[in-house]
Amino acid sequence: MNKPFKPPRTDRTLTRPAEFLDAETEQALARAWRDRGDTAARNRLITAHRALALAAARRAAGPGRAPDDDVIQQANIGLLKAAERFDPERGFRFSTYAAWWIRAEIQDYRMRSWSLVRLGNSPALRRLFFNLRRVESRLRMTGEVPEDQMDAAIAAELEVDVDQVAAMRQRLAARDGSLNRPALGEEGSEIQELLEDPHADTEGEVGARIDRRAFWSSVAGHMQALPEREREIVIASFVQEPPKTLAELGEAYGISRERVRQLRERGIERLRKAFAAEATAFQP
Known part of the structure; x- marks a missing residue:
């Protein structure tokens, strides 16, 4: 035998039917809370108006959209604040007073959650x-x-x-987005990788890169002017990784270690003089 179909539970079915409070009962509950701190009276006043908070949350969500749980929570917070501050002697109904507090709490939440950057609250x-x-x-x-x-x-x-x-x-115009999301047109890159660093000295970095390029270009030119053996010994001693020792170079060229040292020092001296002459030529 098939079981009868049970409709899914919604926020309507999860909420108990609201108690209807007439004006006299409403004022009596408010006075009990205000004068004696009767939490049962306050809770009864709140429970009777939960549907008011839920309706405000639905309006905030928009037509055809279910209210967000956080918005419902904020609406209930507004209802609680209204019960804490309600003065029954002013002569108006609690629902009128509570509607303002519920709306204010929902609006505050929407402003706070709109962006990580805090909006003004004036x-x-x-x-x-x-x-x-x-x-x-x-x-x-x-x-x-x-x-x-x-x-x-x-x-x-x-x-x-x-x-x-x-x-x-x-x-x-746009909500906050993750800086880790992929960048359009940049395969394998993220948005954060394309942001400009406000502390970066772009001009200085470009200038230093150009200076390094010019320096190594000058070094290459002066190295080419050295005699072949001196050039090879200087490169093997200071540029090559790992550098060659005097003994290894002496064995490779069939000369003594002292002769290798002399050729290396002569090559370095030639380079020193060449750089000195270049620096003098650029002086004003």
Whole structure:
């Protein structure tokens, strides 16, 4: 016999049906928490309005999208803060007061999580963050504002500086991305490898590279001017890896160690004089 189909559990089924509180009960619970610290009264007030927090999280997610768990958590934090601060003597319902705190917590979370770079949290910047795209879209649709005056019009409507509008648009243009992701058109490279090092002395490095190239080019020219045996002995003693000893060179050329030393010193002296003459020629 087939078992009856059970629909999957959703956030609606996971949440108990909310208790309906009339105004008198609501005020009595708020006073019990405020005056006596009755946590059971506070928790009952919160539990009765959890659906309010969940609805705000759904609105923040957008049509057709499930609310993020972190957003739901922030909405519940806002609800908790509202219960902590609610004053029943002011004469309005708890849901009206809690809706403001829930919305504020969700907005704060969205601003904090938008970028690793911290956004300002002043009222003006919050207004700009949440209304920039809406105001810009409306102004573009009306066609009344020229493109070169768009930032000024947005700034005037939202009561912020023009520079803040441009900076916020740039921040909202793209979310943070990993520097380890592959670079387009650079096989095997990552984005971080293509970033410019602000502390790098590019001109100095290029200049030093050119100087080294010129130096070794000069060395090669002077080495070619040496007699063949002196050149070979100098290269074998100072350039070749591993360098040859006087005994090994004497055996290779069929001469004594002292003769090898004399040829090596003569070759070095020739190079020293050649570099000295070159340096003198470049002096002003």
